[in-house]
Amino acid sequence: MLFNEIGDVKGIGPQRKKVFNKLGIQTVYDMLYYFPRNYEDRTIIKKISDISDGEKICIKATACTALKARYIRRGMSYQKVSVTDGSGIVFITWFNQNWLVKSFNKSAEYIYYGKVYSRNGRLEMSSPLIVKDNKIEPIYSLTSGITQNLFRQTMANCIDYAKNMPEIFSDSLREHYKLCGIYYALKNIHFPENFEKFKFARTRLAFEELFLLQLGLRLTKQHRQSQNATPLGETQTISSFIKTLPFPLTQAQKRVIDEILSDIKKPRVMNRLVQGDVGSGKTVVAAIAMLAAVKSGAQCAMMAPTEIIANQHYQSKTSSLSNMAVNIALLTGSLSAKQKQKVYDDIKSGSTDIVIGTHALIQKGVVFNNLCLVVTDEQHRFGVKQRYDLTQKGNAPHHLIMTATPIPRTLSFVL
Incomplete structure (x- = not known):
C-alpha cells in the first residue's frame, strides 16, 4: 500500500494526480516523506x-x-x-x-x-x-492547482498507511538513542499535537536521514573498493622529475604525493581529495600523479571547469613535463572539427598520454586507449553525471580531485 500511486488515495483524481506528480509525489510513500516547510501555531x-x-x-x-x-x-x-x-x-x-x-x-x-x-x-x-479548532497546522511548499487545505486532507488520508510501514531500527537501538517509532514520527511531523512531540518526531527523522546517507556512502565506498583498478607503480622517474623542479616541495606536498603514489600502486580504485588554497601547489601534486601513471603505461585525463583554466593547466604541464617524454593534448570546445578529430584519433590510438580539457572530454567521440587516472579541478563546478561520464571512459580509473573550496557533495565523494 505504501507504494500505491498517489492517484489511489481518496479524493485524488487524474487531474489532481498530475499536480501531485509535479511536486515529485508519485506514491503514498513520497507523500509521507514530503515534509512541511513551516507550521502555524494556532494553539x-x-x-x-x-x-x-x-x-x-x-x-x-x-x-x-x-x-x-x-x-x-x-x-x-x-x-x-x-x-x-x-x-x-x-x-x-x-x-x-x-x-x-x-x-x-x-x-x-x-x-x-x-x-x-x-x-x-x-x-x-x-x-x-x-x-474550527485551534491547533498546529503544517504549511507545505506547493504549486498552482493545489491548496494547503486540500494537501492537508490528502496527507491525513495517507497517514494511516504509515501504520504498515516497516521499522528499520531495532527496539534496542531506538531505546539507546531515545528515538520514537516511524508511525509516531510521521504522524507528528505532519500533524503535531504539540511542539514537544514535533521535536521528538523531527529527531527521529533526522537520525534516519543521516543514518541512510551514511549507509549509502559506506555501500558506495565498498563497491568502489571492490573494483579492480590498474596498479600504477613506476616511481623512479618521479624521483628524477622532483629533482628538476626549480623549487623544493613542502612537507605537505611530499606527504600527499607519497599517499597518492601509495594508493595508485594498489589494485583498487583511489578516490582522493587534495584541498589547498590557490597557489598552495596542488597542480604540482597532480602533475606528479599523472607522470607516475604515464610511466606505468597508462593514460590520464584532467578536466577543468573553463577553457581559460584548461589552457593554464595545459601550458604549465607542457612546460614542467617537457623533458619527461610525455605527449600532452588540449581538448576544448573552441577547437575546430578538424583539430578535435586529430585529438580524438591520438587519444584512441594511445599516442596521447595526458589530455587536458573541459566538458569536451566527456563527448561521445572521446575514446581512450587505456585511461587509468582522472584528475578533476574544482570538482564542485561539475555535475555528478559529468564526473561519472568521464570516469566511465576508462576501466575503473583512479580519481584525484583538486579544490580550494570543498563542498559537502565533494567531501561525500571521497568519504
Missing part, C-alpha cells in the same frame, strides 16, 4: 488587549456589528465586521467572500487566525481564517 489564543502590531495570532471573539458586504465594482466586493472579546475591538475585512454574509452568525463566538495591524489607532485584520 495560543490571545486577548485583543495584549496583541502587538504585526503579530500573527488567534483571537476568540463575537461580532459587535452585523457582517456587511459592499461592492466596489462588478466582480469585486468586500465584507466588514468588528469583533470583540471584552478586552478590545478588532476590525476585520474580507474580499470577495460573499458566502460569509449568509453563514455568519453575529451572536456566535468564532476563532479568527491572521495578522493584526494597528492603523489610525485601531486594530485591523485582513482576510483572517475562521478556524
Whole structure:
C-alpha cells in the first residue's frame, strides 16, 4: 500500500494526480516523506488587549456589528465586521467572500487566525481564517492547482498507511538513542499535537536521514573498493622529475604525493581529495600523479571547469613535463572539427598520454586507449553525471580531485 500511486488515495483524481506528480509525489510513500516547510501555531489564543502590531495570532471573539458586504465594482466586493472579546475591538475585512454574509452568525463566538495591524489607532485584520479548532497546522511548499487545505486532507488520508510501514531500527537501538517509532514520527511531523512531540518526531527523522546517507556512502565506498583498478607503480622517474623542479616541495606536498603514489600502486580504485588554497601547489601534486601513471603505461585525463583554466593547466604541464617524454593534448570546445578529430584519433590510438580539457572530454567521440587516472579541478563546478561520464571512459580509473573550496557533495565523494 505504501507504494500505491498517489492517484489511489481518496479524493485524488487524474487531474489532481498530475499536480501531485509535479511536486515529485508519485506514491503514498513520497507523500509521507514530503515534509512541511513551516507550521502555524494556532494553539495560543490571545486577548485583543495584549496583541502587538504585526503579530500573527488567534483571537476568540463575537461580532459587535452585523457582517456587511459592499461592492466596489462588478466582480469585486468586500465584507466588514468588528469583533470583540471584552478586552478590545478588532476590525476585520474580507474580499470577495460573499458566502460569509449568509453563514455568519453575529451572536456566535468564532476563532479568527491572521495578522493584526494597528492603523489610525485601531486594530485591523485582513482576510483572517475562521478556524474550527485551534491547533498546529503544517504549511507545505506547493504549486498552482493545489491548496494547503486540500494537501492537508490528502496527507491525513495517507497517514494511516504509515501504520504498515516497516521499522528499520531495532527496539534496542531506538531505546539507546531515545528515538520514537516511524508511525509516531510521521504522524507528528505532519500533524503535531504539540511542539514537544514535533521535536521528538523531527529527531527521529533526522537520525534516519543521516543514518541512510551514511549507509549509502559506506555501500558506495565498498563497491568502489571492490573494483579492480590498474596498479600504477613506476616511481623512479618521479624521483628524477622532483629533482628538476626549480623549487623544493613542502612537507605537505611530499606527504600527499607519497599517499597518492601509495594508493595508485594498489589494485583498487583511489578516490582522493587534495584541498589547498590557490597557489598552495596542488597542480604540482597532480602533475606528479599523472607522470607516475604515464610511466606505468597508462593514460590520464584532467578536466577543468573553463577553457581559460584548461589552457593554464595545459601550458604549465607542457612546460614542467617537457623533458619527461610525455605527449600532452588540449581538448576544448573552441577547437575546430578538424583539430578535435586529430585529438580524438591520438587519444584512441594511445599516442596521447595526458589530455587536458573541459566538458569536451566527456563527448561521445572521446575514446581512450587505456585511461587509468582522472584528475578533476574544482570538482564542485561539475555535475555528478559529468564526473561519472568521464570516469566511465576508462576501466575503473583512479580519481584525484583538486579544490580550494570543498563542498559537502565533494567531501561525500571521497568519504
